Amino acid sequence: MSAHSxxxxxxxxxxxxxxxxxxxxxxxxxxxxxxxxxxxxxLPLLYVVQKQMGRQTGSxxxxxxxxxxxxxxxxxxxxxxxxxxxxxxxxxxxxxxxxHLQVCTTTSCWLRGSDDVVAACKKATGIDGxxxxxxxxxxxxxEVECLGACANAPxxxxxxxxxxxxxxxxxxxxxxxxxxxxxxxxxxxxxxxNSAPAGGRKTLADSPxxxx
Amino acid sequence: MVKVTVDGIVVDVPNGSxxxxxxxxxxxxxxxxxxxxxxSVAGNCRMCLVQVVRAPKPVASCGFPVAEGMEILTDTxxxxxxxxAVMEFLLINHPLDCPICDQGGECDLQxxxxxxxxxxxxxxxxxxxxxxxxxxPLVKTVMTRCIQCTRCIRFATEIAGVPELGAVSRGETMEVxxxxxxxxxxxxxxxxxxxxxxGALTSxxxxxxxxxxxxxxxxxxxxxxxxxANISLHVRGSAVLRAVPxxxxxxxxxxxxxxxxxxxxxxxHRRLDRPWVRVHGxxxxxxxxxxxxxxxxxxDGVPGDRIGAIAGDLCDAESLLALKDLMTALGSPxxxxxxxxxxxxxxxxxxxxxxxxxxxxxxxxxxxIVGAIPRQEAPVLNARIRKRFLSAGRGGFPxxxxxxxxxxxxxxxxxxxxGPDVMAALRDGTHPFAETLKAAKKPMIIVGHGALTRPDAxxxxxxxxxxxxxxxxxxxxxxxxxxxxxxxxxxxxxDLGLVPGKGGRSAAGMMSGGVDVLWLLGxxxxxxxxxxxxxxxxxxGHHGDAAAARADVILPGATYAEKSGTYVNTEGRVQRSFxxxxxxxxxxEDWRILRAFSEVVGHTLPYDTVxxxxxxxxxxxxxxxxxxxxxxxxxxxxxxxxxxxxxxPAPFRPVFDDYYQTDPICRASxxxxxxxxxxxxxxxxxxx
Numbered sequence: 001m002s003a004h005s006x007x008x009x010x011x012x013x014x015x016x017x018x019x020x021x022x023x024x025x026x027x028x029x030x031x032x033x034x035x036x037x038x039x040x041x042x043l044p045l046l047y048v049v050q051k052q053m054g055r056q057t058g059s060x061x062x063x064x065x066x067x068x069x070x071x072x073x074x075x076x077x078x079x080x081x082x083x084x085x086x087x088x089x090x091x092x093x094x095x096x097x098x099x100h101l102q103v104c105t106t107t108s109c110w111l112r113g114s115d116d117v118v119a120a121c122k123k124a125t126g127i128d129g130x131x132x133x134x135x136x137x138x139x140x141x142x143e144v145e146c147l148g149a150c151a152n153a154p155x156x157x158x159x160x161x162x163x164x165x166x167x168x169x170x171x172x173x174x175x176x177x178x179x180x181x182x183x184x185x186x187x188x189x190x191x192x193x194n195s196a197p198a199g200g201r202k203t204l205a206d207s208p209x210x211x212x
Numbered sequence: 213m214v215k216v217t218v219d220g221i222v223v224d225v226p227n228g229s230x231x232x233x234x235x236x237x238x239x240x241x242x243x244x245x246x247x248x249x250x251x252s253v254a255g256n257c258r259m260c261l262v263q264v265v266r267a268p269k270p271v272a273s274c275g276f277p278v279a280e281g282m283e284i285l286t287d288t289x290x291x292x293x294x295x296x297a298v299m300e301f302l303l304i305n306h307p308l309d310c311p312i313c314d315q316g317g318e319c320d321l322q323x324x325x326x327x328x329x330x331x332x333x334x335x336x337x338x339x340x341x342x343x344x345x346x347x348x349p350l351v352k353t354v355m356t357r358c359i360q361c362t363r364c365i366r367f368a369t370e371i372a373g374v375p376e377l378g379a380v381s382r383g384e385t386m387e388v389x390x391x392x393x394x395x396x397x398x399x400x401x402x403x404x405x406x407x408x409x410x411g412a413l414t415s416x417x418x419x420x421x422x423x424x425x426x427x428x429x430x431x432x433x434x435x436x437x438x439x440x441a442n443i444s445l446h447v448r449g450s451a452v453l454r455a456v457p458x459x460x461x462x463x464x465x466x467x468x469x470x471x472x473x474x475x476x477x478x479x480x481h482r483r484l485d486r487p488w489v490r491v492h493g494x495x496x497x498x499x500x501x502x503x504x505x506x507x508x509x510x511x512d513g514v515p516g517d518r519i520g521a522i523a524g525d526l527c528d529a530e531s532l533l534a535l536k537d538l539m540t541a542l543g544s545p546x547x548x549x550x551x552x553x554x555x556x557x558x559x560x561x562x563x564x565x566x567x568x569x570x571x572x573x574x575x576x577x578x579x580x581i582v583g584a585i586p587r588q589e590a591p592v593l594n595a596r597i598r599k600r601f602l603s604a605g606r607g608g609f610p611x612x613x614x615x616x617x618x619x620x621x622x623x624x625x626x627x628x629x630x631g632p633d634v635m636a637a638l639r640d641g642t643h644p645f646a647e648t649l650k651a652a653k654k655p656m657i658i659v660g661h662g663a664l665t666r667p668d669a670x671x672x673x674x675x676x677x678x679x680x681x682x683x684x685x686x687x688x689x690x691x692x693x694x695x696x697x698x699x700x701x702x703x704x705x706x707d708l709g710l711v712p713g714k715g716g717r718s719a720a721g722m723m724s725g726g727v728d729v730l731w732l733l734g735x736x737x738x739x740x741x742x743x744x745x746x747x748x749x750x751x752x753g754h755h756g757d758a759a760a761a762r763a764d765v766i767l768p769g770a771t772y773a774e775k776s777g778t779y780v781n782t783e784g785r786v787q788r789s790f791x792x793x794x795x796x797x798x799x800x801e802d803w804r805i806l807r808a809f810s811e812v813v814g815h816t817l818p819y820d821t822v823x824x825x826x827x828x829x830x831x832x833x834x835x836x837x838x839x840x841x842x843x844x845x846x847x848x849x850x851x852x853x854x855x856x857x858x859x860x861p862a863p864f865r866p867v868f869d870d871y872y873q874t875d876p877i878c879r880a881s882x883x884x885x886x887x888x889x890x891x892x893x894x895x896x897x898x899x900x
Contacts, residue, residue: 036606064392077375082391086380 010094016066022052024106026073034161038074042084045070046091060100060159061092089144094138097133099178101125102157105143108150113167117154120171138179152188165198175180217283226522230285231273232260240286243295243324245302245409246361247274251370257302257361259324260444261294262286270294292328299328302359305340305409313357315411317424321359334603339740342387348395349886350474351404351413358388358412364404371467372398373598373622388412395890397619399591399871402473406456417474417883422446430792432456432714433779434472435772436875438697439570440781441468445773445792452476452773452792457718462571462842463781469591470887471871471878476773478881482756484768485797493644495766500798504812507765510748511729511813516543520727522719523549523710524734524753525699525875527658528777528789530825531769531802533708533832534817535733538806541815545716546727549705551735552867553720554661555669556695556706557853561835562845563673564706565784567691568656569842574600576692578652579611580645582632582676583864584660587621588871589698590782598623612645613659615662615864630863632663632672639679649683656692657685662864664695667857668775674855681852688848698867698874700772704780707833720748732759733802734769736876752805754795755876767809768799775801776822778829778836786835787840 018026029044046062049070054060062085071078085091092100097185101121121127121141125134130143147155152164155173163174165188177184192198215226216231218238225234230253235242245257255275262273265283270291273284285291303325310316342355365388367373374397376390384531390396396404404413426447434441434455441464443455457468457478487503498506511519521539523532532549539547543850550556556564573596586594601609601623611625614634628634628645637643641650649655657680663672663738677686677693685692697703705711712718717726719735726742734753740762743749751763755773772779774795795801800808804827807850811819819825829836866876870892878884 077369079378079391082380083378086391087382196686 013063022048039076053140058098059095060093098138102142102144104147104155106146109154112153114154116168117166117171120168124175164188165190214280216278216280229278231276234278249367254362258298263291295328304335313411314414320409345389346393352416357410363407372400374398399470402470403467422448422453430790432789435700435785436471437590438782439592447792452479464592467592469777475878475881478877482880484798488766492765508812519544519729520546520722521731522735527701529704534803534806548719549710551719551738552665554664562847563853564695566694566782569783576654576656578655580657581665582614582659584696610648610830631861632859633861635675638829655683655685655688658694658696660696661867668860670856671859673853677852689848755880757876770795
């Protein structure tokens with residue numbers, strides 16, 4: 001019932017080392033904090049870990065050895081890093097698929113049809129429930145709380161990108177595109193710019209600027 | 213000071229006090245789970261809600277600072293309702309398994325549910341279930357019972373200094389865990405059991421053994437190290453079932469080291485419960501009279517200087533004095549309480565005690581540790597060093613070590629060197645730490661038995677004192693010179709003069725045939741093979757350990773739990789324990805054995821009751837008149853311990869390799885054996 005499975009049930013890698021790209025990011029991150037307060041770098045460093053794992057293994061997650069490495073870098077006890085990594089659901093403490101499908105099912109998205117998005121995700125990937133991965137290992141489906149983009153509900157977040165104004169068919173299309181190795185442009189999937197009204201402006205139609 | 217009104221009672225409390233402290237000052241009991249006096253304030257259980265007049269809603273008193281003129285109400289309908297609501301929330305997920313819970317009867321949740329619990333539950337949904345965690349051989353977990361007060365996390369992080377526990381995940385799925393299945397690496401882990409307000413963390417060896425109301429409690433003193441932690445022995449029938457700490461802010465606060473707490477199961481294993489005499493190479497059970505006669509016969513015609521006595525580490529002052537008096541009566545100057553061969557200067561008590569005092573550590577502002585590993589030799593004292601380290605803030609309490617620690621000392625410490633040769637650099641100021649010591653107003657130096665059991669002990673002792681004087685650690689009103697003992701009997705032995713008299717032989721001198729008759733009073737911490745093959749060995753003690761196997765006569769004695777004894781801790785604090793149980797079988801209190809034997813050989817010791825013996829204790833050394841207290845001694849004019857010889861550069865060695873196997877009681881304890889296998893010899897576990 002725990003959102004985070006006991007550590008011993010997950011196959012953990014034996015070692016973790018930051019690559020050159022991560023090292024560069026870490027140097028930039030740690031420069032922001034006074035040396036005796038470098039524990040503040042826990043969250044950004046965990047992101048660096050997750051990104052690197054995504055780059056290297058195709059599964060953006062945070063293995064325990066990596067948390068240990070972060071703890072070592074920041075001079076804190078490993079348990080302090082475990083606490084942070086397990087508290088924030090944005091950190092995956094077990095392996096996930098290549099594409100992380102995060103469907104918002106909070107009120108706005110739900111009212112605007114997130115159930116269809118969820119159903120489409122399940123249909124297109126063959127996953128039967130939240131927190132699971134597809135058989136081909138490409139997709140992991142997660143239910144998330146409000147993503148703060150209610151004006152474009154419903155939202156499907158894939159990895160770090162928001163795909164907005166989704167519905168069932170477009171979700172299937174999007175997942176098929178991902179399967180082909182494409183990365184469709186994030187943002188609204190209907191005729192609108194960002195959060196502007198669909199189909200063009202609906203107010204101030206007779207504003208002087210428009211007339212002029 | 214701030215004036216606060218609590219339920220109409222006006223109290224003055226210091227600035228920065230919490231509302232809870234103000235309520236306690238007014239004599240109001242505030243229920244709490246997460247709040248603990250010696251830990252940081254978490255404020256997450258919400259049980260301590262009180263009403264503050266003009267505050268819009270009830271406040272958690274543990275984390276609410278008082279202000280001048282504040283009016284606090286602790287017993288209003290709002291407060292009662294709020295606490296009842298908190299209790300209902302806590303009980304949502306807490307299992308109703310009190311009948312099979314070891315905390316039953318001493319459970320904060322159970323007690324407070326009496327006051328604030330509802331008679332039924334409105335909760336229909338499934339309760340949360342949490343997987344139990346492995347925390348090692350001492351602490352048993354039933355994590356479903358956890359109410360997430362986080363006391364254990366704060367204890368491990370703040371007091372024990374082993375940040376291995378944490379709260380992972382969040383909300384409903386939050387769990388207190390060490391995340392990795394690993395035994396807690398602390399010598400203070402047993403205290404987690406005491407601070408857990410529910411039955412989530414209980415004692416593994418004591419599991420399902422007894423209920424608290426079945427137990428008889430007897431005040432005692434922990435003898436597993438020289439801190440002299442105040443303990444209470446919990447007894448049912450003739451068995452000591454557990455040892456728990458008593459509060460004594462001057463000594464152990466409310467903590468107890470694992471060895472003192474969990475070695476009590478050694479009290480009923482491998483006990484000597486009848487006298488034995490070796491006949492034709494085989495031990496035979498005999499009566500007391502026969503044993504005494506056998507010794508008397510062997511002693512007949514042996515000159516006094518061919519008789520020797522060595523006292524062990526767990527002896528009470530009464531038996532030490534009786535042993536010394538017996539040896540004096542027999543005309544022997546060969547008596548020694550230092551089976552480890554340690555050297556002291558006994559010309560003044562300040563040269564062999566922990567002069568700063570344990571509580572005094574909190575006033576110190578720099579520390580140098582010479583040849584000691586306090587974490588293992590005195591875990592509770594080490595917690596006090598850590599407390600000072602934390603309260604002093606960053607860089608406020610610099611700590612230097614001479615001699616490499618075998619484990620993380622639990623505070624930031626600089627290893628200045630491996631051996632005593634660094635002392636010279638500290639004294640002539642070429643080492644940078646010398647400046648740190650000089651700059652400190654109240655520096656303290658701890659000398660351990662890693663230094664005192666070496667051949668160059670006297671030279672180290674003298675140069676440490678000289679360094680202390682130069683660094684300003686010896687001044688009027690401040691004594692920064694400390695000897696950290698590890699044997700509970702040692703300071704009492706030195707106070708009573710259990711060292712070789714004029715022309716007498718030391719413990720080492722009694723080996724290899726140095727004496728013809730050797731009386732061992734609970735002395736097991738040396739290689740018995742060193743005793744000469746012709747030496748007649750009398751072992752008086754409570755456990756069938758190494759020395760008993762070598763003995764020609766065994767006299768069964770009493771453990772610390774089975775006699776009322778006087779102990780002197782490393783500070784020189786005289787403390788008294790009481791008898792919790794009777795010695796098993798024919799075993800007797802040790803001073804009585806010596807007194808009875810003295811009559812057989814015609815040198816009757818002049819005390820028939822323990823009161824008379826204690827009167828003699830005080831006559832021999834007046835420090836035994838004051839029980840529990842400790843008088844400040846002005847040491848500023850002392851010349852320092854006598855030196856002699858040169859300091860060798862050899863590195864300091866730890867005084868023992870295995871914290872869990874240092875005396876006959878813990879070697880007989882299955883729990884300590886298990887700890888030793890898991891913590892000290894993990895490889896052999898893996899190999900099995």
